[in-house]
Amino acid sequence: MRDTVASTESRSRSNSHSSSFALVDHYARAAQRRLSNFSVLNVLRTFPQFIPYSEGSYKARSKLTVQAINETIPLLSELAASVGKPKTPVTEIVDFPDNDEQRQAANALKQHFDAQGSDKSNHHSYHHLYGAILANREAMRSVIEIGIGTQHSDTVSYMVAGKPGGSLRAFRDFLPFARIYGADIDRRVLFKEERIETFFVDQTEPATFEQLARSVDGECDLIIDDGLHSPNANIQTLIFGLKKVRRGGWVVVEDIGHHALPVWQAVSALLPEHYRRHIVNEEHGLVFAVQRLE
Numbered sequence: 001m002r003d004t005v006a007s008t009e010s011r012s013r014s015n016s017h018s019s020s021f022a023l024v025d026h027y028a029r030a031a032q033r034r035l036s037n038f039s040v041l042n043v044l045r046t047f048p049q050f051i052p053y054s055e056g057s058y059k060a061r062s063k064l065t066v067q068a069i070n071e072t073i074p075l076l077s078e079l080a081a082s083v084g085k086p087k088t089p090v091t092e093i094v095d096f097p098d099n100d101e102q103r104q105a106a107n108a109l110k111q112h113f114d115a116q117g118s119d120k121s122n123h124h125s126y127h128h129l130y131g132a133i134l135a136n137r138e139a140m141r142s143v144i145e146i147g148i149g150t151q152h153s154d155t156v157s158y159m160v161a162g163k164p165g166g167s168l169r170a171f172r173d174f175l176p177f178a179r180i181y182g183a184d185i186d187r188r189v190l191f192k193e194e195r196i197e198t199f200f201v202d203q204t205e206p207a208t209f210e211q212l213a214r215s216v217d218g219e220c221d222l223i224i225d226d227g228l229h230s231p232n233a234n235i236q237t238l239i240f241g242l243k244k245v246r247r248g249g250w251v252v253v254e255d256i257g258h259h260a261l262p263v264w265q266a267v268s269a270l271l272p273e274h275y276r277r278h279i280v281n282e283e284h285g286l287v288f289a290v291q292r293l294e
């Protein structure tokens, strides 16, 4: 009998031990999962361009490094302004079309964006800008857009709503004689159809732009960056686009976060005068638009 009581007690002790172990294990795993969403960075090793090149504690130097990351680009823009390169003013996208022909083109283009499932006119209001740029529809010969549109959530900058290839088809339908080229990092969305061709590009890999430049004949009327939406990717696209755009043509970088204005003031200050620069405010962000004048 005593044996039985003892073994029952020991069983229940061991059950309660194993359930508390299971609980501890559960919480440990949950904590691990939460931690795995964060990176532990050594700031000094990760951002060598921005460290104070001086002696001091890790704590003090890492704080100064973060300050340098946040202040360096805005200060480049201030430096340019201080030596006589005035900051590019921010204008409104709705003011872009400046005559009736451009306004009509904008309205017509909006219908194409909406019909083809692009978010360029229902979420954004980019038709005002592209309507003005492309108003002379019959004269346009080629457009390149980086960012075809993927719905695969394993790709950064995937679309929650919106149809892959929607904007390419809208430009094709709007411009009767133009060839439309798309490029994307997600090979699953590449396609070919009437007057549309698409290619692989990774905006963080300059070599892939060289390949794209070889694949698309001649100079283009309009080059759009609607891809990764990070400043380095944008600037790679700009380097490619400014070489590939015809005289009078445009390079447009979409979806810039408002907080990144100083980056684009600095980029604008770097470009020579024969590129007309616009920083355009739109409800969900900024657009950087450049027209090549000569």
Ligand SMILES: C[S@@+](CC[C@H](N)C(=O)[O-])C[C@H]1O[C@@H](n2cnc3c(N)ncnc32)[C@H](O)[C@@H]1O
Binding pocket: 117, 118, 119, 120, 145, 146, 147, 148, 149, 150, 155, 156, 157, 158, 159, 162, 163, 164, 165, 166, 167, 168, 183, 184, 185, 186, 189, 201, 202, 203, 204, 226, 227, 228, 233
């Ligand atoms: C917002 S979607 C483009 C939407 C489309 N232009 C439209 O208006 O319907 C952004 C696209 O950028 C692509 N992308 C993300 N990172 C990229 C990279 N490093 N290089 C090229 N494309 C990239 C994504 O795969 C995605 O298809």
